[in-house]
Every structure is written in structure tokens, then in C-alpha cells.
Amino acid sequence: MKGFILSFRSEFYKTRKTMAFWSSVLLPLLLCLLLFIGFYSKSDQISKEPGVMLWLQFSGAILGIMGTLILPMLIVFVAYSVNNIEHKADTWKTLFSLPISKLSVYGAKYFYAFFLIFVCLALFVLFTLGFGNLLSVVKPSLRFSEYHIEGVLTRVYFKLFLASLGILSIQFLLSLLFRDFLKPMGIGFICTISGDILAGNGWKYAYLFPYSHPFLAIQSLEQGKNAKPGPGGMPEIAVDFFTKDIGVSLAIALLVFVAGYFIVLKKSVK
């Protein structure tokens, strides 16, 4: 366990000045900032909207493309970056000759990639809420304060996080095995497009394909939204964590983690 913590801290130390780390911070910041500017400039047109609609539009603008594009591509990039740092510096041999178990070294890197995605999604929640509330302060005509979306938004993003673990583990393994960017990137891109098409067309086995999971997570949300007008006129958005696709995502993450470990054990270190 100590080896794992040391390796994890070292992962942070190594990446803290690179895009691998900062992309997870800058992406939500920039997107939410853009959205903030957009809403600010058209505040006159939307000032009549009720708070709940404002929040849904504000968060939905990002969530809409989050499942189909942003999240899968971010995963491809993060999985690549945390491995590329060792490929580039030729440091796999040093990592695996440290007096730390190979499982700790490998596991720390794996969980660091998870951690970066988690941070990124958490910041999306934080910045969405922050900028939304900021809008209601600088433009009091926008009635963001009417509705509280914190709980739902957190659950939605947490579900997205769970839905991303399957892809992340596959991309992580690809980036670990291949030195170049094109292979994992190409495979990730094609699979994401396929996943979107499969899920978008409502193929009934799409839940088995990890690259469809973020899309499915968002999709189930929209279906839920339309189905349930809640008490007091406020729509109640249900987020169900225990769906088949989330189960498959977690199972794949676990399976690929274990398989990856045995590959690392057998693989000769260049």
C-alpha cells in the first residue's frame, strides 16, 4: 500500500506541470467560461425562462456533447498522456526496477488516470454551478437561484464517471502497450464514433460496448426527464446508477485492469 501511495504521489509530481494534468482542469474551466459568456450575452432573450429551464439549458449545453464527444476524447487523451510520459523519457525500466512492487507501480498509474477523469468531471460540476450562480449575481434578471440542481448534477456526472471507466481502462492498456499516439487515438476515435452510432440508433446490445456507455448515460437521463414531471411543477430527474451499461463498464474496467497487470508482468521492459 505504501508503494502505491508513493507511486501515486510521484505520478502527480511528474505530471503537475504537463497538459496531462492541466487538461483536466482547463477543459471544464474553458467550456464553462465560454458558456458563461454565451449566456451573459444573450441574457435579455432568456430572462423570462424559469430557473429550472435555465439550469437545464446551462448544464445541458455541455452534457449534450459530453457523452458523445468530450468525455471519450478526454479519456483517450488522459490515458495517452499518463503513459506517454514514461514512453517519452524511456523510464519504464526505472519504474519497474524501483524497490516497489510492479502491481503498485502499475496500479498507481491506472488509478491516477481514473483520478484525472474524476477531477475533470468534478470540476465540470463545480464550474457549472459556480458560473450559473455567478450569472444570477451579475445578471439578476436570470433567475438561476430559483432552482437547485446541485444534487442532480452531481449524480449525473458521477454516473458519467462510472460509465467512462470501461473506456478508460481499454485506452489505458492501449497507451501502455503502444508507444505512438496514433494507434490508441485512432482506435479510440473509431470506437467512440461506433459507440455513438450504436447507442444513437438504440441498438439493444449497445450496453455491451463500453464506448457507448457515456452516450447511454446521457440518453437515460433525457428519457427520465421527459417521463417524470415531479411535485410542485418541478421536473424530477432520476439518475439510476444500477443500469446494465454501468455494470458492464465496471466489469470491463476490472477485467482489463487484471489482464493489463499480467501483460505488464510478462512484457519485457524496453
Place this chain on the structure above:
Amino acid sequence: MVIRTEGLTFNFGDQTVVKSLSLQVPEGAIYGFLGPNGAGKTTTIKLLMNLLKTQHGSIHIFEKELQSNRINILSQIGSLIEQPAIYLHLTGKENLLNRALLLEIPAKRVDEMLDLVHLKDAANKKAGQYSLGMKQRLGIGLALLSDPKLLILDEPTNGLDPNGIIEVRELLIKLVTKYQKTVFVSSHLLAEIERMATHVGIINHGELLFQGSIEELQALSQPLVQIEAENTVDAANFLKKNKVDVADVNEHQLFVPYTDKKQMGEINALLNQNGFTVYSIGKQQKDLEKLFLAITQNA
């Protein structure tokens, strides 16, 4: 023995890269692991570091089996394998601090290392801007950071200028004599090893061709009497009949093991008196470079 391998064999696919290697590295030695490029040196070192899985044979380090005592053994080894593994986006100091973090070593030691490898002035410069020699020195600093009992260095003087080579050599000698470390250092340059090693192993095509102390290696290189004569083959046969050993014969020269000056005079007289004109005669010492070539080429 600090390192002891028995029957160590390693195949890449169907190609045998290391053949039945039996290394013996005593404590406090500078063991020069010598061989031409592609002889299997780096593969052997990776096996010693458990980066490659031992296929056949056994490895004992500090008299403990490597596979089952991996972490314990690795915690006492510092290594530099091929080109130094350095994060180019971090500064030299950050590279050392990162390793110190992983090895739980106080940050104070980082400054000592920077001082030792003369990188104090460049400590806060990005390693990507370092010269080849500076990177190599940083690599050595990283290897020494944990104050290991055993240092395994793969071609540590590669890419260094003459001053740098001398510095590394003196550093290694100091580590062994003053701090009782053991150093296992590979090289394809005999002259380099000859100047610092106490023990030598010569490897080619994955096979260990010689292993012993540097004195034993030098003893192999016996002086010879080189004789240039009219008809070398007949002369050699004549000498043999007269109970003089002949080491080698070719078209122009023949060689007899040297014992002393008197013996050289006697051979000269013997040949001349029996109708073999001697054009020249002299003592010849095979240098280690030639010996090394002879050992690696005959294999």
C-alpha cells in the same frame, strides 16, 4: 559474492541472446563487463534488474535469490541502463526529487547528489536542455541517490567527453575504495575497463569467454619472441625438433614464448648457424586490446 548467476540463458524468440552465463562478482570489486555491441550485455543487466524474466538458470544477488527477494534486493541497487531515464520536462533537481519521493529519501540528499555529479549550477534548468554529458551525470546521480551497496551501470561513459570519462572513472574508484561499494559496469571499450576494473568478464554472442581478475587477464597476454626469417615453416619445424616451443607460425614470422634475453640469443644463433637467415628478432607483448579482439573474434 555480490552477484552470482548460474547457467543464465535468455532467448528472444528463437534467438539465444545470453548463453549459460555464470557471473561471479565479488564484494568491493569494480567488475568490468566487456563485450562488443550486441554481445548481450544490456540483456544480462536487464536480467539482473529483473526487468526481463529469467528463463533458465538462476540469479543470486547479495546471496539471495532474485525473483523471491526482488524488492529487498532492488532497494540496495542503483542502476543506469542504456541512456539515462530522465523526465525532460522536469528540471535536474525535480528529477532527483521525484526519485527521492519514490525511495523515501530526505530531500537533503538531493543537494548532495547534485554537488557530487557537478550539476549544482544547472539544478533548476530543464533536463531537456542538458547536454548528453550532463544527462549522463544526472543518470549517475539518480543511481547513487539511495546510497546503494551495488551499482549497476550500463555504458556509463557513453557520450561523455574525455574529462567526463575521467570524472566518472574517478568517482567509481572512489565509491569502491572509500565507501566499500561494489560496481558492475559494462562497456565495449577495453581501455576504459582496464583503467578502473579489478575484475573482468568478457562476453560475446551471449557467451562468457573470460572471467577473472584483471591480473589474470594480463597474465594471459604472455610475451612472445617474434622472429622474421627466410623460410618460417621450415624454421619452425627445425626449432620444434630442437625442443623449442613454437606458439604460432605464418608466412613471414614465427613466434616463440619468451623467457629471457639469453633464450632469444640462443634461438637466433641456432637458426643462423643452421642456414635459416634471421631478418629480425625481438620481444613482443600482446596488449590487452589485441587480446580482447583475439578472445572475442575466436569465439
